[in-house]
Amino acid sequence: MQPSSESTPIGPVDASVVPRFAGIATFARLPRLDQVERADVAIVGVPFDSGVSYRPGARFGPAHVREASRLLRPYNPAQDVFPFGAQQVADAGDIAVNPFDIAEAVRQVEAGARELQSNAGRLLAIGGDHTIALPLLRAVHAQHGPVAVLHFDAHLDTWDTYFGAPTTHGTPFRRASEEGLIDLTASMHVGIRGPLYAKSDLEDDERLGFSIITSEYLEEHGVASAIERLRARIGDAPLYISIDIDVLDPAHAPGTGTPEAGGLTSRELLRMLRALADRNIVGADIVEVAPAYDHAQLTGVAASHVAYELLSAMAPRSTPVVE
Ligand SMILES: N=C(N)NCCCC(=O)O
Ligand SMILES: [Zn+2]
Ligand SMILES: [Zn+2]
Numbered sequence: 011m012q013p014s015s016e017s018t019p020i021g022p023v024d025a026s027v028v029p030r031f032a033g034i035a036t037f038a039r040l041p042r043l044d045q046v047e048r049a050d051v052a053i054v055g056v057p058f059d060s061g062v063s064y065r066p067g068a069r070f071g072p073a074h075v076r077e078a079s080r081l082l083r084p085y086n087p088a089q090d091v092f093p094f095g096a097q098q099v100a101d102a103g104d105i106a107v108n109p110f111d112i113a114e115a116v117r118q119v120e121a122g123a124r125e126l127q128s129n130a131g132r133l134l135a136i137g138g139d140h141t142i143a144l145p146l147l148r149a150v151h152a153q154h155g156p157v158a159v160l161h162f163d164a165h166l167d168t169w170d171t172y173f174g175a176p177t178t179h180g181t182p183f184r185r186a187s188e189e190g191l192i193d194l195t196a197s198m199h200v201g202i203r204g205p206l207y208a209k210s211d212l213e214d215d216e217r218l219g220f221s222i223i224t225s226e227y228l229e230e231h232g233v234a235s236a237i238e239r240l241r242a243r244i245g246d247a248p249l250y251i252s253i254d255i256d257v258l259d260p261a262h263a264p265g266t267g268t269p270e271a272g273g274l275t276s277r278e279l280l281r282m283l284r285a286l287a288d289r290n291i292v293g294a295d296i297v298e299v300a301p302a303y304d305h306a307q308l309t310g311v312a313a314s315h316v317a318y319e320l321l322s323a324m325a326p327r328s329t330p331v332v333e
Contacts (some may be wrong), residue, residue, distance in 0.1 A: 265304025
């Protein structure tokens with residue numbers, strides 16, 4: 011995809027002129043959406059965490075990731091791209107959602123995402139808990155039809171209900187599959203690990219359209235093999251990438267609500283994302299950053315770099331980066 015206008019994109023505030031610790035935090039010190047004519051990619055915060063099963067706090071995720079993203083720089087050598095120069099990226103602020111009513115919040119996220127999609131080609135949402143992936147997928151489906159979902163997470167998130175509630179952070183991909191939002195032949199979880207409720211969780215998950223690269227598979231066969239598998243599974247389907255930060259080991263991302271031991275390093279996750287630069291990425295989210303449990307901004311820095319790598323993979327380029 012080419013940049014939307016002939017004019018040069020407005021990039022981040024120059025850190026050699028205004029120190030990067032000064033000024034109001036937009037993502038990567040980029041302009042706000044209302045300061046540009048049109049964006050190719052909009053970053054949007056979704057400060058919602060009323061769908062969690064354990065520790066709350068992901069409602070503060072968007073602000074934390076923006077704060078940690080002050081350190082990002084314009085050129086990404088790992089993908090040989092200027093993610094903010096090759097396309098206009100802008101910060102759309104947060105979607106205001108009702109913290110007391112999950113069903114209404116989900117409608118508000120979908121409406122907010124649909125409106126933004128008409129101003130910006132693609133959205134990169136920062137959560138918020140994983141509940142928000144459902145309305146975001148509904149908005150993406152309205153534009154593209156069923157999409158391949160590449161889901162990085164310790165958890166399946168294809169469970170049915172919690173306390174009778176169908177819309178929670180443990181259920182978005184079951185609902186999405188039931189609603190026909192996802193391509194059942196091209197969707198995949200990466201990084202799954204840890205205790206389940208029953209063996210049948212895995213059978214249900216397969217029936218709902220997902221194949222799985224577990225954390226153990228990564229340990230045993232390495233990242234290159236995982237990349238081969240996920241690229242083969244996705245093919246050339248329109249691709250939605252959903253990244254639960256708890257896919258990383260708690261050593262790399264302690265600031266999250268349902269941490270699980272035995273996870274990925276940030277280096278492994280970033281490498282897998284770089285291998286998607288030649289795919290048709292139609293949208294993405296990064297969720298479950300809960301700053302109250304973070305230390306030294308570890309989780310914030312990891313999440314902001316994950317966002318940077320996704321934006322780099324979305325950037326138009328003449329030579330696709332292939333692993
Ligand atoms: N999406 C996240 N982070 N966690 C889902 C875990 C749901 C459970 O506790 O069963
Ligand atoms: Zn998770
Ligand atoms: Zn999740």
